[in-house]
Amino acid sequence: MYDTQNKESALSQDDIKISARNVQVYYGDNHAIKDVNVDIEDKTVTAFIGPSGCGKSTFLRCINRMNDTIDVARVEGDILLDGENIYDPKVDPVQLRAKVGMVFQKPNPFPKSIYDNVAYGPRIHGLARNKAELDEIVERALKRGAIWEEVKDRLTAPGTGLSGGQQQRLCIARAVATEPEVLLMDEPCSALDPIATAQVEELIDELRQNYSVVIVTHSMQQAARVSQKTAFFHLGNLVEYDDTDKIFTQPEDPRTESYITGRIG
């Protein structure tokens, strides 16, 4: 297993946003994630790559405790967000998810208006005191989601009426509207065409200035394009985690090399 401890010493404690220690995930009897240790930096795009079923999405869903919604899933080990263990019994997953936003594989806007889609999070978290503030939050979120120009004249139109790429950017806008600190993206471009993908990738690069972004992707090109750090998962193990440039040029583990050169996966 690749040792992240040495790398960590080079970084100051402030740069680490999330650190996972000995994380194990079981789906019933199936041991899906085996002993994962990883430190995810702030204001960085971290990509999780690996073949299907390697556990990268499962691990991603541990970071905002979405696995809690699956009855048979069991998580062991610690995941620290800013030094606090998110699996501490005192932590309410609902509060956690306000801090750690998520964008899903398939665009899943609510069947409501574009405005209501974005305003929903701020509303339930009480981020706006009045309509004017809410309007402002919605506008800012849509601008960050790089979709403001396209929808500003039809905020009352249903979000489900947008094209696939627009829907995904709306979902990103919805996720950033609650002012999260970390943004998790589970294969956000897998349902999109190349043009929409390019738009979303550009957006991810911009989001890096404010958030720690973790993206799961099947496309190694995408990982190479958008991320600064890359983690390679294989059969539930974190095989290698390093700077993206290094992973794609001089991987240390033979499995990583096989995967990025297309021999396994």
Place this chain on the structure above:
Amino acid sequence: MTEASFDSQGAPARKRTSLTVTDERTKARNRAETRFRAYGVAAICVGVFFLIVLAFSIIRSGLPAFTQTVVAVDFQLSQQDFDEAEAQLFKTKAYEGFLIEAIRGKLEERGLEADFDAGAIERLLGKPGSTLREHYRANQQDLGQEVYFQLAAASRVDGYLTGRVTRDTLQDSRFLQMSDLDLIDELVAVGVITRSFNWNFITGADSGVDDPGGAGIGASVIGSFFMMLVVLVLSLPIGVAASIYLEEFAPQNWFTDLIEVNISNLAAVPSIVFGILGLAVFIQFMHLPQSAPLVGGLVLTLMTLPTIIISTRASLKAVPPSIRDAALGVGASKMQAVFHHVLPLAMPGILTGLIIGLAQALGETAPLLLIGMVGFVARGNPEGIVAGFTEPNSAMPAQIYTWASRADPGFYEKAWGGIIILLIFLLSMNVLAIILRRRFERRW
């Protein structure tokens, strides 16, 4: 690529076939499809045929219940006549005499024979004298004025006009004699006997076994209404809450599995079982009033709950999980995700299930047999809301059942008429279900 190249690669030689010639396999396949379509069309035709026969026979048998035969006369009574009649010993007889004179006058105007006696009029109209007397005693200002009376004719006169009683089948002379039929024919000819719309059937209460003409379904419509109110108020919140808990919150274990299986089983339990349960629990143990819509509603609630729970769970399950993920992903709690997003999307299905459950309950007779809502003669409409729930009443299907089991053939058409009213309610509930589904339906 040529055929030679296929051969050279060792592939079996392929026969050259034309696309314009249908081969045997395709022909057989096409025949099978044609046969299947024919079966489908035939099945639908049979279904539609029976539906039409059913609708036609219901309407034909039930429509006469909505009209009644009346003797309509313009009548004038002077103050002097009134005083004279009031001075006599048999006062109603005197009024009957005035009526007979008026009818005679009508016939003689048209040059028809008018030799009938008071007995004939009584056979046709019951005791019309008392109706007239009551009217004039209550409305003395009508004296000297011309008043238009519509007096309900006896059930057999009604039967004669609708074809239920004919000259051949006329047997019991106590009720109607052959000479009366001639009189009826004459009176119809001069327009004294006519048929008019029977409002009493829609608004009135049930009558005694010997008076089918006066029977109405109104009281039992109100009984059904109060029952449905009980069912709605109890089964909607209980059913929806139970479904949401089971579907969204309950842990998956042997206990919830057991509950689930039993709910499905309850939906298949014969309704009479719920009736006997209601009798034992609500009436004998809890001492709630017999024959009351409250008890009927409670029993029907038990019967409707499984239906509502099953349909609600199905529509909750049909909401895509991505919507739940989306809500949880922006930091909504489980309950917020369910109530803000899942429930509104499941609403059309829930409402449809609810209305179908209510319609089922509305048409249910068997459980009402056991709690005393059948065979009971509701003499009037309930007074006030509380009385509506607790006073003995009947329900529409129970009333129909009661009428159908009575001897007088006049009740037979009342039963059919009641079925028409019941079907109108059921149809409008189904239409409402469709409208609500269309209205709330959203795509995602």
